[in-house]
Every structure is written in C-alpha cells, then in structure tokens.
Amino acid sequence: MSDERRLLRGLYQGDAAALRQIYLRYKDDLVTVATSLVGDFHVAEDCLQDVFVQLASEPRRIRRNLKGYLLTAVVNRARDHLRRTQTRSKYYGNLENAPGMADDPARDLAGRDDLTAAMQALDELSEQQREIVVLHLQGGMRFREIAATLNLSINTVQSRYRYGLERVRQLLAKKEVV
Numbered sequence: 796m797s798d799e800r801r802l803l804r805g806l807y808q809g810d811a812a813a814l815r816q817i818y819l820r821y822k823d824d825l826v827t828v829a830t831s832l833v834g835d836f837h838v839a840e841d842c843l844q845d846v847f848v849q850l851a852s853e854p855r856r857i858r859r860n861l862k863g864y865l866l867t868a869v870v871n872r873a874r875d876h877l878r879r880t881q882t883r884s885k886y887y888g889n890l891e892n893a894p895g896m897a898d899d900p901a902r903d904l905a906g907r908d909d910l911t912a913a914m915q916a917l918d919e920l921s922e923q924q925r926e927i928v929v930l931h932l933q934g935g936m937r938f939r940e941i942a943a944t945l946n947l948s949i950n951t952v953q954s955r956y957r958y959g960l961e962r963v964r965q966l967l968a969k970k971e972v973v
Contacts, residue, residue: 799861799862801813802816802817802820802861803854803857803861806850806854806857807854807855809854814847814850814851817850817861817865818847821861821862821865822843824862824866824933824934824935825843825846825865825866825869826839826840826843827933827934828866828869828870828873828929828930828933828934829842829843829869829870829872829873831914831917831925831929831933832870832873832874832877832925832926832929833873833876833877834914834918838876839873841876842869842872842873842876843869843872845872846865846868846869846872849868850865850868860940862935863936863940863944866930866934866936866944867944870926870930870944877922912967912970913963913967915966916962916963916966916967916970917929917963919962919963919966920959920962920963921959923955924955924956924958924959924962925959926945927941927945927952927955927956927959928956928959928960928963930944931956938952938953938956
C-alpha cells in the first residue's frame, strides 16, 4: 500500500495523526500556489486552513490523488477570495513571511527584486493563464491533471501555459531594459 493510500485510510478512520502528516507533507506547496494566486501570504494561509478544516470534516470526498484534490481545493478557495474582494492585492511584502524566505540570510536584495518582478509579471497574466502557470510550475501538476481539474482540454491548458510564460518573459525583459 502506498504511503498516500495509508494516509487516506487513516484520514477516513478519523486519525488525527494522518491529517497532521498530510498537512505537513503538502502545506508548503499549497501555500505557495495560493500565495501566487491571491498575492498575500496570510490570505493564502487562510485558504489552506479552510481546505484542511473541510478535509477533516469531510474526508470521504477524496477518492484518489490526494495532492490533486488539495491543489484543486486551494485554487477554488483562492478564486472564492478573489471573487469576494473583487480586486487583487498588489502588495507582495508578505512574501517575506513565506516558508524558507525569512530565515535565508543568503538571499540578497537582488534576489528579492527578482522575486518581486516575477510576482508582478504573474499578476499581469489573465486569471486563466496565471492559474495554469502556477499549478504547473509551483503545484507540480501535469497538464493532463490541470485539464481534468479545470475541466479544459489539454490543448487549451498547454496553449494558455505557453502564452502565459511568453508574456512573463516579455514583461521581465521589458523590466530589465528600463
């Protein structure tokens, strides 16, 4: 039995240790994806907490592919947040509090500027392109998984990804010239 199946079985039986292990295994990836979509680390954490509260109360909703389910749930929570607020947060200063960022003294100001530029470039993408780029690059999902999650054809997913990356490259190149 795979480790993921073992964790799911424990979750179905109400084992708090299984829920804790699932949280510890996937939290960093999920918060990264949510932060990329909503632009605020603290809101992303709230989205993650909402997903895990729902997971604890309704564990049987997951049939297979635990990571895919969690990524989809976090993306949906982020979408809900964006719909509620109707405006995207332009403030990325909270990224300093993201896992691994605050305690890394080797990360210099140039690195922070690069990260900020990349986040701003992502913010310029359409919501559809941004979701696909984030799910693939930060969520580690394959195009087929993204297509199934978003109920799109694989060709649509691949083209949105390609156009999204090209747009990010253009924006970053333009920023370097200025």
